[in-house]
Amino acid sequence: MTPQQMVWAREQVIFALNPPDIRQKGQLEPFGDFARSDTKRYGRQRKRTLNIDGRWYCRDSDPVFAAETPRYSAQSEMITPEAFRTAKLRRKIYCLEDYQRAWVLFSYSLQKKRIHHLLVSEFIWMRVRERLRGKRVTERMIGNLIRLTRIVALNAAVIAGGVVAGAVLIAPSCAAQQMDIKPNTWSQHYKGYWCFMHEVCCEQDHEALITIMGIKKSPENINLLK
Known part of the structure; x- marks a missing residue:
């Protein structure tokens, strides 16, 4: 040599x-920016607080607030x-x-x-x-x-x-x-x-x-x- x-x-x-x-980032991490802010099954569903005849309903109110799903305009490369x-x-x-x-x-x-x-x-x-x-x-x-x-x-x-x-x-x-x-x-x-x-x-x-x-x-x- x-x-x-x-x-x-x-x-x-x-x-x-x-x-x-x-x-x-790893192979899956770049796609994490498109994930939901709340990962629970019914994370964005309004709570049922009104009881009518033994059944629960959602109150007539403004739509429930939920954080917007973040997304970057330019995604990071998986590997340089x-x-x-x-x-x-x-x-x-x-x-x-x-x-x-x-x-x-x-x-x-x-x-x-x-x-x-x-x-x-x-x-x-x-x-x-x-x-x-x-x-x-x-x-x-x-x-x-x-x-x-x-x-x-x-x-x-x-x-x-x-x-x-x-x-x-x-x-x-x-x-x-x-x-x-x-x-x-x-x-x-x-x-x-x-x-x-x-x-x-x-x-x-x-x-x-x-x-x-x-x-x-x-x-x-x-x-x-x-």
């Missing part, structure tokens, strides 16, 4: 997940052309496996949720745990690496989605300060994992975009995060 294809795919996904700010054109792309996004779908929604959608951040962080930690297998690591370092996965998830989402991610890039020095890690300790023990976590996110983004856009995989591994 070339860098040009990557940029194009990201723009398509962002547009599909964040349609223009136009109020859309933009939303219809990108529906196929959204279906592909929501058919992705859990971790890829969470990554795409967290990076490219304005309607992101906390669960998306947690799933992305969990996926990064799974890959880091595989790398830690067979190594002697302190509990404190494990805790710091878990915290680091959350920071990297936010960082990588900003790199991929840009303004849509709604955050700013975090420098490695700032991440070390947030976790109270000294510069020397960071360089010796955490810098490699910082770069590895970003590579994991890059691979996840690359695989998800290829699946969504239906582009054939390229033998070259392009890392746009470097």
